[in-house]
Amino acid sequence: MASFHKPLVQAIRERRSTPSFDAEPIPPRDLWQIIDAGLQAPSGYNLQPWRFIVVQNAEQRKRLRAASYNQAKVEEASAVIVCCGDRDGWRRDLEEMIRMGCAAGMPETYAAQAAANVPEYLSSFSPEGLAGWLNKHVSIAATTMMWMAEVLGYDTAMMEGFEQQRVCETLRLPMSYWVVSLLAIGHLKGADKFNGGRFDPARTVFSEEYGRPFR
Numbered sequence: 001m002a003s004f005h006k007p008l009v010q011a012i013r014e015r016r017s018t019p020s021f022d023a024e025p026i027p028p029r030d031l032w033q034i035i036d037a038g039l040q041a042p043s044g045y046n047l048q049p050w051r052f053i054v055v056q057n058a059e060q061r062k063r064l065r066a067a068s069y070n071q072a073k074v075e076e077a078s079a080v081i082v083c084c085g086d087r088d089g090w091r092r093d094l095e096e097m098i099r100m101g102c103a104a105g106m107p108e109t110y111a112a113q114a115a116a117n118v119p120e121y122l123s124s125f126s127p128e129g130l131a132g133w134l135n136k137h138v139s140i141a142a143t144t145m146m147w148m149a150e151v152l153g154y155d156t157a158m159m160e161g162f163e164q165q166r167v168c169e170t171l172r173l174p175m176s177y178w179v180v181s182l183l184a185i186g187h188l189k190g191a192d193k194f195n196g197g198r199f200d201p202a203r204t205v206f207s208e209e210y211g212r213p214f215r
């Protein structure tokens with residue numbers, strides 16, 4: 001089924017965190033396009049520490065809702081992509097990253113440097129530091145999926161309202177997984193959410209150094 005395409009500038013202007021979805025399934029081709037967009041995201045050393053669990057089954061959505069403070073949209077959405085990071089992913093993936101890179105022209109010096117530096121860098125993190133590192137990468141990939149879904153004409157809602165342990169149990173996630181966010185995708189049902197607006201950039205954007213207005 002051909003999807004409707006919306007220009008990204010329009011999607012950025014119009015997107016709202018969808019309050020309620022109809023549960024119409026998403027064609028697999030669209031879902032793959034959305035997922036693939038996330039997988040194209042950049043990551044430090046190209047380590048791609050993200051992992052995604054795509055939940056579409058109605059019973060599983062209901063169980064996930066129970067682990068997400070009973071947020072109705074978790075059950076109503078056509079698909080919920082549970083965006084996770086794998087704390088130990090790099091231990092298995094570093095070699096593959098280097099192999100793929102070398103096949104595509106990665107300089108040998110860079111490969112040797114990555115092989116030496118990555119284990120040192122990532123094993124130096126505290127548990128909180130590693131969660132921060134994962135949050136950063138997984139959020140970039142999840143946001144890329146969100147925009148692809150919006151451009152394809154879907155409505156989305158990013159969520160942090162869930163219980164980490166309960167989501168891990170519900171989805172039978174490995175111990176090394178850390179759940180970062182849920183991305184609900186589908187079509188808006190009923191009225192959209194109000195637009196709460198954004199702060200004046202004078203509060204959030206500076207030029208050259210802190211405190212200097214960017215004009």
Ligand SMILES: Cc1cc2nc3c(=O)[nH]c(=O)nc-3n(C[C@H](O)[C@H](O)[C@H](O)COP(=O)(O)O)c2cc1C
Pocket residue numbers: 015016017018071158159160161162181193194195196
């Ligand atoms: C990381 C993240 C987590 C969020 N978690 C929730 C959530 O659990 N439940 C919810 O209803 N909205 C959630 N939101 C939506 C925000 O409330 C919403 O983005 C904000 O109010 C601005 O509204 P807008 O997205 O429509 O512009 C979340 C948004 C982000 C980016």
